[in-house]
Amino acid sequence: MSQNHLTNAFQSLSLQRPTPGITLLENQHIDLPPNSQLSLRFHGHLGHGGSASVDIVSDPTTGRTFARKLFKRYNGKDVASWSAAVHNEIAITKRMRSHPHMVQLFGTYSGSGGRELGMLLHPVADGGDLQEYLESIQDSRSGATGSQRAVLWSAFGCLADGLAFIHRSTIRHKDIKPKNILVHDGKVMYTDFGISLDATGLDRTTTSGVPQALTRRYCAPEVANYGRRNRKTDVFSLGCVFVEIMAVLYPGLGIGVANGGVPYWQMAEGIRKVLIGSRVSDARLGEVLRVIHAMLEPTNEGRIDSEDLLRRLQRIESLYPGSSPVLFCSHCSPNGPKGKATETVQGTRRRASPGNTATxxxxxxxxxxxxxxxxxxxxxxxxxxxxxxxxxxxxxxxxxxxxxxxxxxxxxxxxxxxxxxxxxxxxxxxxxxxxxxxxxxxxxxxxxxxxxxxxxxxxxxxxxxxxxxxxxxxxxxxxxxxxxxxxxxxxxxxxxxxxxxxxxxxxxxxxxxYQFDGTxxxxxxxxxxxxxxxxxxxxxxxxxxx
Known part of the structure; x- marks a missing residue:
C-alpha cells in the first residue's frame, strides 16, 4: 500500500461500521466456531504475498488498530505441514516480542477446521515499510529531511542490534529486505518471519541444498548457489539494505543500486570497491561504509557475523560522541541504559588515513x-x-x-x-x-x-x-x-x-x-x-x- 493509501486508511478508522462477532484479547488464540467471525473493522489492504494478505483492521471496542495477516485458505492434503509452517512463524514472532525493533504479535485465530488462520500484529507502521520510505524520499527530489536522516542513520545500529538479538535466539530470518522492515514512530522494526529457521534444540543453524524460498535481489551468494548457509547469510542481506539506505542518504557516493532488480550478490564486488574507495570528509561515515563493505564479503567464511557487526557499530558510536544523527536509538545505544549494562564493545575496521607516511x-x-x-x-x-x-x-x-x-x-x-x-x-x-x-x-x-x-x-x-x-x-x-x-x-x-x-x-x-587448518x-x-x-x-x- 502506498503512503497516501495508508494515510487514507487511518483517516477512515471512524467511518467503518464494526462487524458483530467475537473479541480477541491480547496474547489469546481463538478457534472460531462455524459461521462466526472476529469483531473487527476493515480499513484497507496493506499488501499480499504468495501465502497471505495483510489488511488494516481495528477493534471497535478498544479502538486499537492492527495489521491483520490472513493466511490464504489451504485446500491441499497436507494440512499438518501447512499448519506447522504457519505456527512456526507465530512462535518465532512471539519470541521476538521483547525487542523494541520487532513487530509485536497481539493474538491469533483460526477457523474452517484449521485451514484458515490469522494474526493480529501491531503497530500499523505510520511510515510504511522501508522500501516505501526510501522511495518516497527519492520521489521528493529534495533529499531526506532532518527527521528522515535521523530515522535512516539510527536504522544502521538498531537493525544490527535487532539482528544480533534474532541470532542469539537461535533464529535465522532468511528474508531480510526493505519490504520486511517497517518504519513507525521514527524507528525501524523487523517483520515477516514466514520462512525463518528456528534452530532451538539443533547443534547449529547451518543448512544447505535448494532453499525453500528466497528473494533473489537480497539473498547472499551462498543462497543463490545452493551452498552452505548460516547466520552470516542474514548479515549479507542486511548489508544490501544498508547499501540502499546509503544510496538515498548520500546519492553522490555513486553506489549504483538502481539496476533493475539485479541481485546484489552479482553486484557486490563493484559496490564494495565504491564503499572502500570513497573519499569522504566525515570520518564516521567512512567507518560505517567500511562496516558495510565487510557485510558484503562474498564468501560466508570471510564475512562478519551479527555480533561483530553490532560491536563495530557500537564502537563507532562510542568513538564519535555528540555526532548527529546518532547510529542508535536511546534503547540500543552503547551509551544508553542497555549499553552501560555490558562491557563488550568491539570494533570496526579502520583504514589508516593516507597523506602522511612519515615514520x-x-x-x-x-x-x-x-x-x-x-x-x-x-x-x-x-x-x-x-x-x-x-x-x-x-x-x-x-x-x-x-x-x-x-x-x-x-x-x-x-x-x-x-x-x-x-x-x-x-x-x-x-x-x-x-x-x-x-x-x-x-x-x-x-x-x-x-x-x-x-x-x-x-x-x-x-x-x-x-x-x-x-x-x-x-x-x-x-x-x-x-x-x-x-x-x-x-x-x-x-x-x-x-x-x-x-x-x-x-x-x-x-x-x-588467519586460516586455521584443523591441526x-x-x-x-x-x-x-x-x-x-x-x-x-x-x-x-x-x-x-x-
Missing amino acids: NSQAFQTNNRNLPSYRTSSPSPPSTSAAVARAIEKPLKSTEAHESYIYIFPSRREHGLVKIGTASNVPVRLKIWQGMCKHPISEYPQTASGQRIPTRYAERVEQLVRAELGDVRFQDERCDGCGQNVDHEWYRTTPEHAARVVRKFGDWLEGDP DGPWQLKDRARRRDMEVLCRPVPVKEY
Missing part, C-alpha cells in the same frame, strides 16, 4: 631526555612498513587465539611517554603498576563511554603495535618509584595516537585473517587478507592527526 619518529619530536631505543640495538633495523609486514606474515600460534584487554596510560614522570600492555584484568594490572611506580596511574579511555574493549588475539595486536611504533619504542632502565633497575617499555607518542594504532590492528584481526599447528595468513589488507596495514597511522 613515527619523524612525526613526533620532543625535547625530553634521551632514552635508549629498542630498535637501534639492531645493526640494520627494518623500516616501519617492513616490520609491520613481517609481523603480519608471522603465523598465528594457537596460544595467541584468546581474548584479552589492551590498556594505555601516560607517564606521570615525563610528558610524551605512554605505556601499552595487555591484561585479562586491567584494574589489577594497573594496581600492580601503581604499587611499583609509587604514584597514581591514570588509564587512557579508548572509547567515549570509558568502557574497556576486549580484543581478540590481543597478544598479536600488541606485537603489531610494537612493529608500527618501533621507532618510538624506548627503554626506561631505572624506575624512580621503586628505585630498581628495570626494563620498562615506553612509547614516545600521544595516548590518542597509540589508541588509533591499537584499534587499526584490533579491528583487522576481528575479521579472522595444532600455527594459523597461516589468508591469501585474500594478504592481497586486500597488507598495503593499508603497513601504512603508519600519522601522528599529526592527533
Whole structure:
C-alpha cells in the first residue's frame, strides 16, 4: 500500500461500521466456531504475498488498530505441514516480542477446521515499510529531511542490534529486505518471519541444498548457489539494505543500486570497491561504509557475523560522541541504559588515513631526555612498513587465539611517554603498576563511554603495535618509584595516537585473517587478507592527526 493509501486508511478508522462477532484479547488464540467471525473493522489492504494478505483492521471496542495477516485458505492434503509452517512463524514472532525493533504479535485465530488462520500484529507502521520510505524520499527530489536522516542513520545500529538479538535466539530470518522492515514512530522494526529457521534444540543453524524460498535481489551468494548457509547469510542481506539506505542518504557516493532488480550478490564486488574507495570528509561515515563493505564479503567464511557487526557499530558510536544523527536509538545505544549494562564493545575496521607516511619518529619530536631505543640495538633495523609486514606474515600460534584487554596510560614522570600492555584484568594490572611506580596511574579511555574493549588475539595486536611504533619504542632502565633497575617499555607518542594504532590492528584481526587448518599447528595468513589488507596495514597511522 502506498503512503497516501495508508494515510487514507487511518483517516477512515471512524467511518467503518464494526462487524458483530467475537473479541480477541491480547496474547489469546481463538478457534472460531462455524459461521462466526472476529469483531473487527476493515480499513484497507496493506499488501499480499504468495501465502497471505495483510489488511488494516481495528477493534471497535478498544479502538486499537492492527495489521491483520490472513493466511490464504489451504485446500491441499497436507494440512499438518501447512499448519506447522504457519505456527512456526507465530512462535518465532512471539519470541521476538521483547525487542523494541520487532513487530509485536497481539493474538491469533483460526477457523474452517484449521485451514484458515490469522494474526493480529501491531503497530500499523505510520511510515510504511522501508522500501516505501526510501522511495518516497527519492520521489521528493529534495533529499531526506532532518527527521528522515535521523530515522535512516539510527536504522544502521538498531537493525544490527535487532539482528544480533534474532541470532542469539537461535533464529535465522532468511528474508531480510526493505519490504520486511517497517518504519513507525521514527524507528525501524523487523517483520515477516514466514520462512525463518528456528534452530532451538539443533547443534547449529547451518543448512544447505535448494532453499525453500528466497528473494533473489537480497539473498547472499551462498543462497543463490545452493551452498552452505548460516547466520552470516542474514548479515549479507542486511548489508544490501544498508547499501540502499546509503544510496538515498548520500546519492553522490555513486553506489549504483538502481539496476533493475539485479541481485546484489552479482553486484557486490563493484559496490564494495565504491564503499572502500570513497573519499569522504566525515570520518564516521567512512567507518560505517567500511562496516558495510565487510557485510558484503562474498564468501560466508570471510564475512562478519551479527555480533561483530553490532560491536563495530557500537564502537563507532562510542568513538564519535555528540555526532548527529546518532547510529542508535536511546534503547540500543552503547551509551544508553542497555549499553552501560555490558562491557563488550568491539570494533570496526579502520583504514589508516593516507597523506602522511612519515615514520613515527619523524612525526613526533620532543625535547625530553634521551632514552635508549629498542630498535637501534639492531645493526640494520627494518623500516616501519617492513616490520609491520613481517609481523603480519608471522603465523598465528594457537596460544595467541584468546581474548584479552589492551590498556594505555601516560607517564606521570615525563610528558610524551605512554605505556601499552595487555591484561585479562586491567584494574589489577594497573594496581600492580601503581604499587611499583609509587604514584597514581591514570588509564587512557579508548572509547567515549570509558568502557574497556576486549580484543581478540590481543597478544598479536600488541606485537603489531610494537612493529608500527618501533621507532618510538624506548627503554626506561631505572624506575624512580621503586628505585630498581628495570626494563620498562615506553612509547614516545600521544595516548590518542597509540589508541588509533591499537584499534587499526584490533579491528583487522576481528575479521579472522588467519586460516586455521584443523591441526595444532600455527594459523597461516589468508591469501585474500594478504592481497586486500597488507598495503593499508603497513601504512603508519600519522601522528599529526592527533
